[in-house]
Amino acid sequence: MKQNYVFALALLLAAVGMSVFVYKWRVLGFPLTDNQETPVWTIESAISFDSGPGSIKVNLLIPTLTPGFRKLNENPISRGYGFSLNYGSGGREAQWAVRRADGPQTIYYRISVYEDSQADQSDTTPPFPPPPVINEPFKTAVDVLVNDVREQSADTESFTSELLRRMNDPSPGPNLELLLSDVSNDSDFVEVATTMLAAARIPARKVHGFPLSGRQRRAQPVTWLEVHDGDRWRYFDPATGEESIPERFLIWWRGNESLVSVEGGSNVEVDFAVQRNHVDAIAIARTHAGQDSTPLIDLSLYSLPIRTQAVYGVLLMIPIGALIMVLMRNFIGVDAFGTFMPVLIALAFRETKLFWGVVLFTLLVALGLSIRFLLERLRLLLVPRLSAVLIVVVLLMLVISLMSHKLGMETGLSVALFPMVIIAMTIERMSVVWEERGPTDALRGASGSLLVAIAAYIGMGLTWLEHLIFTFPELLLLILALVVVAGRYTGYRLLELSRFKALTGD
């Protein structure tokens, strides 16, 4: 019965731990290993203009909905301008304003994004567009063309493809030639397409963006055609009519509005620069979770100050040490002084490294023990004697540090990191065992402690494990579950097998 409760509790703990872990890993994208980095694209637009005599107001359309990308951060950089963010018909608008400015001005807007195929931002389903108001003779040309294309197509997709194919035909026919007579660039070309799609009552819009690749000094926005098929937006290459989208296409703004408008300035120029760099995947996961306002991120250790993070990096490994302790004691049956003394020693080993840790620990305990035997002759009472041992341990640490420093062995300095109270208690306990049960038992206990400490050091020193626990502290629940289950392990310990060998009946 009790067994069932224990397993149920362990199962519950493990389930909670694992589900939080899986959620953070799969959904929030926390990395399993330390060195996962995600490419981050920084796009900087520089608006330069000559300031006029009066107040200046600068409007820049900035990315709103960016399918395939998630925003890491964005910042406007300007000198002395007031900044505000507005929502206009074409999406978000960055607005800078200043009462007075002298000479040529440059304003920067910088955004960092990273790829995320799951970034499925909801877009509104547009209403059917009103028939465009077009003057003759263009109206007739549009009507004829729309009818022709409609006859040769089945749905929105094929209509769009057919339309674009005809528009790109080297000999498009008199109607299209008329319509395309004013077209001087891609943007105008797409605009004609949207007009005709509107005449066919198909919602369509112009999108402007950047295919991100490597570092680009002067990136040119590319115009693409976005068509809504009643269900979702689809992208068409205006030059071929194929449904496609350029690789890593960051949509900057949509619609016919001009990218930038400057009131009170002249000679406006906008330059885009693209840069690719790598950012720790954890930083991205944090921002990601922050945007989705997941409470889990508040539990993340990465929100703590760096200094505190360093402390927890070590503290969170103690449960691992405890787990190893449980394995060594209850499953193998190793004798050790003190329940968690070996784990604390292992913590000190992290700083000293294994070899010097073992050397220093052995040295400290051996010296402390011999002085403890000298103290025994003085017949001190228990607590004063313990304090005396503690003071001796501190002095020994000091001496070892000074000596090793003089000898040029800097590792000796780290002896100061040993938990001195624990060592003093170990020395006391060991000396009692030594007297009562003889040196064999005392040395066996000491070497057992050292063995467990080394095992714990190795377990707690696994970098991948440290990263995993630090990023997913909920895994500690899993360790708790393991320890709880181990607490009901009633089988033999490994060393008991040889102890009771005579009873096997062989």
Add this chain to the structure above:
Amino acid sequence: MFGVANKLRAAGVLGLNERNAEFIMRLNPRRLYPRVDDKAITKELALQAGMAVPDLYGVIHHQGEVRRFREIVANYESFVVKPAQGSGGDGILVVTGRSQRKRDSFRLSSGMLMSEAEIEHHLSNIVGGQYSLSGHPDKALIEYCVRFDPTFAEVSYQGVPDIRVIVYQGYPAMAMVRLPTRVSDGKANLHQGAVGAGVCMSTGETLTGVLDNDVVDEHPDTGALISGLLIPQWDFILESAARGYDVTGLGYLGVDMVIDRYKGPLILEMNARPGLNIQIANCTGLACRIRRIDEIFDADATPEERVRICRREFPAERQTSMSFDL
């Protein structure tokens, strides 16, 4: 590896984990521990139940009373000093006599001489908690030194041999005699190097011994044959042990007894966490006997009835002269 584990399981051998989880934690409630962990309380409870214990000469409760030691032992030639909450026999001093020349020097069972000041320091250590289970301040008991029965004279090296009985739910399940050796320094604890000899529950006859997990036939110091010795007053010993359950309420209990030449079997102490070496000494697993007791358990049975049942149920499974391959 698993083969060995399976064989042990088949033989009903109890492991430490199983002992702790299934018996100690289930049958020994924490609040009853003081009854056995504090030997002063154990002694009092045993006396109330009319059981025989070594006479208490005096108790030293705190450092200030250490001075009283001299007057407590003034009238006694021999005595034992022990911590009330000691574990595993640590801190026990057996004084067998006084030095002829110096009245304030004491002779220990090992033959060593110890001055009064040294004994007082030892008492200070006991009171300070050096030997207590938790490191808390402790009491020191000064009591009658048992003059042991000649039955085991041939198979003991100094010290006092004692009899350990494991009592499960009031039923004596297994017993062994612990014989001090030179290595154990006169102490009767197996992990200190004493020899443990299994006992046939039916007859009270000793079986082969165990030394450091190995089976031995002869005492390492005296060379005398360990097996085949008949323990006197066996019935009374088992009854006293069985009564230990009624006194302490502990379902998994180790009762340690000694046989005094003049006073007969005396209860020395009881233990809520008795060790498992008794299985090696008896070449028998405890788990199968415990299972059998679970089958025949009767909450209303008197100690006499329980002892009778156990003597009937648990004869030695192996003959004393049997040898083992190791």
